[in-house]
Amino acid sequence: MSLQVLDRSLVMQAVRVSEAAAIAAWSVVGRGDEKAADQAAVEAMRTALNGLDIDGTIVIGEGERDEAPMLYIGERVGKGVGPRIDIALDPLEGTTLAAKNMANALAVMAWAPFGTLLNAPDTYMDKIACGPGFPEGVLDLDKGAAENARALAAAKGVGVAELSVCVLDRPRHAEIITSLREVGARVCLITDGDVAGVMNTADSDTGIDMYVGQGGAPEGVLACAALKCVGGQFQGRLVFRNAQERARAEAHGITDLDKKYDLHEMVRGDAIFVATGVTDGALLDGVKVRGGRVHTHTLVMNSHTRTVREVRMNRPL
Numbered sequence: 001m002s003l004q005v006l007d008r009s010l011v012m013q014a015v016r017v018s019e020a021a022a023i024a025a026w027s028v029v030g031r032g033d034e035k036a037a038d039q040a041a042v043e044a045m046r047t048a049l050n051g052l053d054i055d056g057t058i059v060i061g062e063g064e065r066d067e068a069p070m071l072y073i074g075e076r077v078g079k080g081v082g083p084r085i086d087i088a089l090d091p092l093e094g095t096t097l098a099a100k101n102m103a104n105a106l107a108v109m110a111w112a113p114f115g116t117l118l119n120a121p122d123t124y125m126d127k128i129a130c131g132p133g134f135p136e137g138v139l140d141l142d143k144g145a146a147e148n149a150r151a152l153a154a155a156k157g158v159g160v161a162e163l164s165v166c167v168l169d170r171p172r173h174a175e176i177i178t179s180l181r182e183v184g185a186r187v188c189l190i191t192d193g194d195v196a197g198v199m200n201t202a203d204s205d206t207g208i209d210m211y212v213g214q215g216g217a218p219e220g221v222l223a224c225a226a227l228k229c230v231g232g233q234f235q236g237r238l239v240f241r242n243a244q245e246r247a248r249a250e251a252h253g254i255t256d257l258d259k260k261y262d263l264h265e266m267v268r269g270d271a272i273f274v275a276t277g278v279t280d281g282a283l284l285d286g287v288k289v290r291g292g293r294v295h296t297h298t299l300v301m302n303s304h305t306r307t308v309r310e311v312r313m314n315r316p317l
Helices: 008-026 034-050 095-099 145-156 171-182 194-202 217-230 243-251
Strands: 055-060 084-093 106-113 124-130 164-168 186-190 210-216 233-239 260-262 272-277 288-290 293-302 307-316
Touching (some): 008 084, 008 106, 008 272, 008 293, 008 307, 034 095, 034 106, 055 217, 084 194, 084 217, 106 194, 106 217, 124 145, 124 217, 145 171, 145 210, 164 171, 164 194, 171 186, 171 210, 186 194, 194 217, 194 272, 210 217, 217 233, 217 272, 217 307
Parallel strands (some): 055 084, 164 186, 164 210
Antiparallel strands (some): 106 272, 272 293, 288 293, 293 307
């Protein structure tokens, strides 16, 4: 592990990268154009990254499924000097949320020493996660959502009725949602943004105890980087809908297509994670412009020091 990657000055540079993407995305929030919002965030993040003294490689990019503007997997960023790092990013997590000016749109990014982030293909992933403070292995992706809810409630020392579970509101999750409600758990449905959904399990103020369901594999790696910093748990398994997606995984060096990954297999070393609010949400305030000044709210986490900081910035627009 290169401690240069986790150097405080470099961490703050990462904050400025996510701030730039969030501010750029904010300029088109609520205008109904998902691609314009995503493109603005991508271009701002790329420009900011290329101004840094790093030798960065994008291992988790965005946009392949959506044919959106990309910071593509394998792209080299930075000036080519300084620490060599893996970068996972989503310049605009929740493009639909931003286009509709809905809550919880974020600019998110994770950095780790070279070769330590899972190079996940742009496919789907079955996921289950919880925050810190529970016995290792309390959740098991191979068990049903209801059984996992019971296990987590028992570990927490409460009844299942006191448990809140976050699930993406998708038809594919109908059975999960029904099973959770049948055992008495409270289900919190979200329309988009499953990085934020997983992150919510690590913040007691959100009231979310568990996340379960199927979402993007790249977003799973980003969420793992965040949980790595606070000691949460995560399990995931890649989901392939066709031979093309299986071939894409094999091209990324993945040989066991049925493997159940835990957090430490997806993020194999220390990492930093940053998220800047684009719109107001459960974790972060969105970008605000008042009196000719722009205000941002960023969460920055460092797994090496186990620190979590909130950074508020305001400067002339």
